[in-house]
Amino acid sequence: MHADSDVEIGCILSARIQSLTTKWVAGLVKQRRKELGLSQEEVAAQAQVSIGTYSALERGRSLSGGEANPTLQTLVRIFLVLGIRFREDASVW
Numbered sequence: 334m335h336a337d338s339d340v341e342i343g344c345i346l347s348a349r350i351q352s353l354t355t356k357w358v359a360g361l362v363k364q365r366r367k368e369l370g371l372s373q374e375e376v377a378a379q380a381q382v383s384i385g386t387y388s389a390l391e392r393g394r395s396l397s398g399g400e401a402n403p404t405l406q407t408l409v410r411i412f413l414v415l416g417i418r419f420r421e422d423a424s425v426w
Contacts, residue, residue, distance in 0.1 A: 359393035
């Protein structure tokens with residue numbers, strides 16, 4: 334019975350971490366876009382993603398309404414447009 338509780342707690346924590354990561358990325362791209370004075374349309378066009386995909390990412394949601402789960406390729410394109418880079422220790426600079 335204890336093992337089942339551990340699994341359940343692990344699943345809850347994993348979902349919570351994913352949610353926080355999604356919110357963090359959403360906030361990061363929105364803040365950076367505004368700092369650069371770009372519209373969502375401009376970022377989407379430069380990153381070669383649909384406006385719907387980009388807008389949903391900023392909201393932390395997918396186009397179908399669930400949590401955002403963009404591909405690595407999509408994130409890299411958007412981060413390049415916004416000048417977001419990571420150091421080796423994975424912190425943003």
